[in-house]
Amino acid sequence: MRLTGLDMALLILASYRLTHLVVFDRITAPVRNALKRWLGPFVSCFWCCGVWISAGLVAGFAYWPVLFRPLALIFAVAGGQSFLEGILWHLGHSPHGAANPGPQGSRNGQGP
Secondary structure: OOOOHHHHHHHHHHHHHHHHHHHOOHHHHHHHHHHHHHHOHHHHOHHHHHHHHHHHHHHHHHHOHHHHHHHHHHHHHHHHHHHHHHHHHHOOOOOOOOOOOOHHHHHOOOOO
């Protein structure tokens, strides 16, 4: 499989966003909590989950590029947006108009 620099950037951002979605986002909390019994750290550890999500994305790119490239693009754009919002949040320029609670607030639903 041959990957371009753009493919790598796409995979990195998509992996970041998907991993964050699985491990931290409130919308996936019910599924994550149910899976913790069987998978433990694989759904609660950013590093562990990130390895498996990255492997799945790379395999998808290799074997089903017509399906995985558009999906990766969607998550890459969302990942880039999330990354930029996090930078603004930590600089004190919250697009939500809320006060910046600092880094400790970013994992309890008060920030990105």
